[in-house]
Amino acid sequence: MSAITAQTVNDLRQRTGAGLMDCKKALVEANGDTEKAVEILRIKGVATRNKKADRKASEGILAVQVSADGRTSTLLELNCETDFVAKNENFIALAKELVGQAAGNGV
16 A cells, blocks of 8 residues: 555645545545545445435525616526525626526626
8 A cells, every 4th residue: 555645645735636535535445546546536436426416406586677778688597506605796696697698698
């Protein structure tokens, strides 16, 4: 087993995008083998995605943009999982940006 250093954990994190603790646990489970740790993270990632797939995005906002001549309008529904996100200024700004882009492109 090779030593699991902070640099090894960081390299795995940079490579996979997984969290630090997940990388460390995967390296421990893989006995320091980076390639095996990548595979472990990939398998666990699939399991995590499957768990999240069943969650409902039941909160969100509507954004509307009407053309300057009043002849067309664009309606956008942007959903999220919590009302905290739906009320967040960044989420609202995203909805406004998306409806503007959609309207500008005739969608």
